Amino acid sequence: MTVLLHEEFVVTRGDYKNAGSVSSAIKDKLRTIGIDAKILRRISIACYEAEINMLIHAWGGLITMDVSDDGTVRFVFKDPGPGIPDLDDAMTPGFSTASDDAREMGFGAGMGLPNIRKVSDDFDIQSSPEGTTITLGFHL
Amino acid sequence: MKESVVAYTLSKCVKCMKCIRACPVSAISMENNRIIVNHERCTNCGKCIEACHNQGLVAQGSTLVDIANYDYTVCLVPPALSSVCQSRENAEDLFNAVKLLGFDEVIDLSPYYAKVLQESMAYRPVQKPAIVSMCPVINRLVKTKYQILIDHLIPMNYPAETAAREIREAYAARGNVGIFNLCECPSRLSHAKYPYGNTGSEIDHALSIADIFPMIRTNLGKGRIPVTFCRDGFAAMDAAMLSEHDKVLAADGYDKVENVLDLAEFGRLKEFDLLYLFPCFNGCSGGQLLIGNSYLNHLNLQKLVRESSAETKQIDDRYLWRDGFMAEEDQRSFTEKMSFFSKVNEVLEQLPGYDCSACGMRTCRIMAEEIVNGNRSLGDCHILNSGTREETK
């Protein structure tokens, strides 16, 4: 398996104004390649939710995307903390710990992680106070 | 090959490339010193026409001479044209002036616009939010760029199309009936002239209001035809009025519309039932082929709403609904797509990345694609040729 395309994107802490801009860039890139709309829909939803999570729950982070010749797209969302205290709670639909300012801006309905798991083909999450890493896979 | 109403006149073009830069979907390029419109990509938004100050690009409609070819002629008048009138009396004068152009009958489209609004409100989509199908630009944009949202489009005919279908059947006994449509923007003009999608159009001739208005004007003040405007027909064209409805997100202006479509693709607008989108600022009363100022038209619209009737017209479902929308599918395999993309990226590395359009392509990426396709070469890049890039580095 060879990686055909590797891209990295930085999400800046508290930069609500540009919320979703990385997901837009990812979507545009995959659209330019010509990825099927049905899969692009799932990727877009997952990336957006994960990007917003980094913005409101974590201190920003790094998103990497790898498109491989076997027809998979893999995303890694890595943030430097503070980690998710109770993963089981966070994976429950409707559970939310979004701060008030984030809620005021319309974020934090608590559908983030369960939604991401639902739309992705492969899902893995590791979390400690040193940070959270979500790995997602999609089969084209 | 699809066609569009964007017509080019070589002798008027000063080769300023403004149209190329203005096109949001990169549908325009310059080849051999001529502007070429890629009609597969073009959404008929009219941005290029707006950008051209030399009449190099115009929206080309039909002419009135065609009236003579029919036994009976009707002219469809959109509520957007009525919005140039300050009162209902003025509008009735305008309808008479249109009829005097030589039509047997003039038909107001406001009941058909009202129907789109009412049916859209009652529509229960498979995927929320549903996207109202009233503007051809939106439909084209979703079909070509925001393909994720294709299932969200409400499969309804455009108001003028619904009316034309109804008239075609109802007037079958009147011999050869000619259906003309006055159009407020290039996209409506284009739909009627070159319908895309699964079925043709029942509209025979699309007229540009900008072309015809000077003739209409000479007929003003010669009488009146009573019209009962349908209130919802005006409300259906105004983002501000539409936004008063619960669970409706209405937006006007191209950038805003793209923003909303972007969010919808992220699955972020599920709390809304309907997206009512107008690529033109101030909605259809800001249509490019209309005369008058779009702000004033917009005020008139609100006045006309107060002077209109709440009654609605019965319209048969078979005129109103259409088959669903189909995506234009990319037939290439994943390997082909990736290899093309990688080659384009390699070429892109060598281009300056200024997106200056001097080569005749809107962006360096489009240029890189053309180079990979073998239509251009690196030597066609003016910046590389002039060595400017080295100096600025």
Ligand code: SF4
């Ligand atoms: S805007 Fe386009 S068509 Fe108009 S003069 Fe400039 S290059 Fe020619």
Ligand code: SF4
């Ligand atoms: S009408 Fe719009 S989409 Fe078509 S070529 Fe002009 S700017 Fe581009």
